[in-house]
Amino acid sequence: MQIGHLQKDFLLSVEGLTVSFDGFKAVNNLSFYVDEDEIRVIIGPNGAGKTTVLDLICGKTKASSGSIQFRGKELTKLKENQIVQAGIGRKFQTPSIYDDLTVFENLEISYPRGRSVFGALTFNRDKAVRERVEEVAEMVFLADRLAMTADLLSHGQKQWLEIGMLLIQDPDLLMLDEPVAGMSVSERVKTAELLNRIIKGRSVLVIEHDMKFVEDIAHKVTVLHQGQVLAEGSMNAVKTNPKVIEVYLGH
Amino acid sequence: MFGDYSLGDLAAIFAMQGFAGLILFSVFLLMALGLAIIFGQMGVINMAHGEFMILGAYVTWMTSNFFQAYLPALFSGYFFVAMILAFLASGALGMLVEWGLIRHLYKRPLDTLLATWGLSLILQQCYRSIFGAREVGVDLPQWMLGSFQVTDAIQIPINGVFVMCLTILITCAVAYVLYWSRWGRQVRAVVQNRVMAGAVGINTERVDRYTFALGCGVAGIAGSAFTMIGSTGPTSGQLYIVDTFLVVVFGGAASLVGTIASAFTISQAQSTLEFFLSGSMAKVLTLLAIVGILMLRPQGLFSLKVRK
């Protein structure tokens, strides 16, 4: 019981997590812990199981064994929407937004109210909703695009819109899968600035390959290799770790 | 209810019933094989599948009439010619349909369903205009008409045995084509990643067209085999379509073993129930059981856990 008590200190504790696809263990007996307000970056070579870890935490993939505790709640037993409601938000690798709806409606759907069927049926777009949507749109550089169909946005704008959709959810743990991939240089700079602004006051779990970006934001780095933790620590410690250099960073 | 029968009678009844179940199994499997290729491998919903079978049946009927009129000496062997013609006719029509309709809809599965339903209506009307609304039956050559006398009470009809042998043969051929031939590997490559398959030099359009045609051709052979055990009308195809889809879905769409197992399970369940209940209730219970199991296990009997 002592252990259970200790776990409460972490926001997220992943212990002994394993998932196998037809015998192939994409994630193998993985354990790591994320603190409140910590920014954790996961790096690793392709196929290391990075995206699968996010999939497991947010419930997209079911674990074969192991546990994921978030504020003392066991996530492996919850459905995706319950995990979101527990306070976890996730951005996908490719922009995942609703093409047929306007930017405003995209943000509004993520607004954390009226999530049940009848709640949605009687949902009222009141002043609080409008102001919050406008505020977030301002943050993600889309204030003048609110009435536009999301389909017509550029790739970078779509990424921002998805980040905005997460912001409006106001999650305690934000999970971002390669947030700057596929962006132009100027969009990258703007996104880094945006992320730096929004990660304050919450824990963030990021997958990213852009080392400069990682160095800028990471409090702690976890290196995954073949579904297991290869190294963990500050960016500097990880960078000089010979094992990490061999499998990932290169000589 | 068994009181009136002697033990020997009962054994005979069960043997005959089991054989009837096996014939039903052959029929289901033949119907489902073509669809297992088209739906299971390509993911295309072809609601006109039944009409492709019926085309095969009509081709067989015409061949039989032709042989009777012009080549009566060779009549005993017409069936083999008819099956080849049925395969070619249904396959050719399949190729045409893929070119004109299906290839525009690969990304819209539900629309494919509606469009092929429309196609099935058109084909039905064509059959009615060409062959008449009445059901037609073919004359079987003499050697297919008898039955093997196993014991006094047990008779096994030769045409049933023929259908079963044919089913085994075609199943083996389809399994070979799908799993061991270069062609089958190309089909699976295209299904799994069309862009990549194209990039490594597979002509994806050609693979699509021939795969669809192959599935339709197998449906044609199935229709040809049907003429041996029943008659054919313009709307016969529609009666089979739901059963056929259920067989494929129940087995786990992408698995040939699953299709075989599910055809076996469904046919045995239905023929056993038919012995105890009226035909319609047996059918209702079988379908209900399938739907119920699919609700609990939507991936079907056989499927792999894969990362999406």
Add this chain to the structure above:
Amino acid sequence: MFDNPRFANRSELLGIAVLALLLLAILPLTLDVFRLNLVAKYLTYSFVAIGLVLCWGCGGVLSLGQGVFFGLGGYCMAMFLKLEASSAANTKIQSTPGIPDFMDWNQITALPFLWQPFHSLTFTIVAILVVPAIFALIVGAAMFKRRVGGVYFAIITQAIAAILTILIVGQQGYTGGINGITDLRTLKGWDIRTDHAKFVLYFVEVACLFACIFAAQFIRRSKLGRILVAMRDKEDRVRFSGYSVANFKTFAFCAAAVFAAVGGALFTLEVGFMSPSFVGIVPSIEMVIYTAVGGRLSILGAVYGTLLVNAAKTSFSESFPQLWLLGLGALFIAVVLAFPNGLAGIWRDHVQPRLSGSGKPGKPWEAIADKTPAE
């Protein structure tokens, strides 16, 4: 600018007004009772079509078993009317008076348990609304919770339609078999077969239709409607925005089921019988084409689509019966390949820009053709 979406925008209000004018004034004034009754029959299908707009057009869930719900509603109503028509006085020549004639023919000597409550009109009306909803809830919840969607859902609903038809035909003594429940005469003593009754029933039906249109419009305009569209687009994103996708799909399916059942009940009243030929696979899939022709996203389009297809069916079947199937088949293909947005799309892309006279074409609808991924 971003106030609550209004109940309907101007062109939608105009559309509703035009439809009201057509159904409440033009048709009743120009058609004789026989033709008006035909229109009434067609309109009962448009209830199904409106349900499909919500479920399939908005939510991307294609049900090929709407005939089941149409039939459930229709049979509930027919059971009530049949019991009224089978009073002991009307059936005294039977060996068991007081039960429906087909039961008597099938050597059934007492009214089956399931039929008993249908002596009450109140119970019948409740049953018309509740039975299909519960059935849809069970089917929908079971399937959507396990992520069965797209074509699998379509095939399973089709199988359910097949099962129900076989069951109704097979259980002749309880259901009237293949002929259905026929010879319905009065509703609470009021003869529904007279011209006057048909005229009155037509207006009752149109009133119900508008209630249904308003309900559907309300759902579509609410946040729930936008979530349905979002779900069709990116199911996973909706899930990871904290919504239970299964619940929303189930709701849309249940709503469509209730609409269909109301249509079915009105059908029984208008036409005077109910039979399994409105339940099975063929009618169910035909009902989908009404929605597709009207434009799968347009509630009013569904009504016009239903009227148009059925009018074409009637006139074709009268003059060239053999051509109708060809025409219907071609319609399925054409609407999928060439006009995925149906009449509503044609109106919006080609007619409206010209009417507004601004010269610039309206923003074309990108094909919203179903985006459900193959599973």
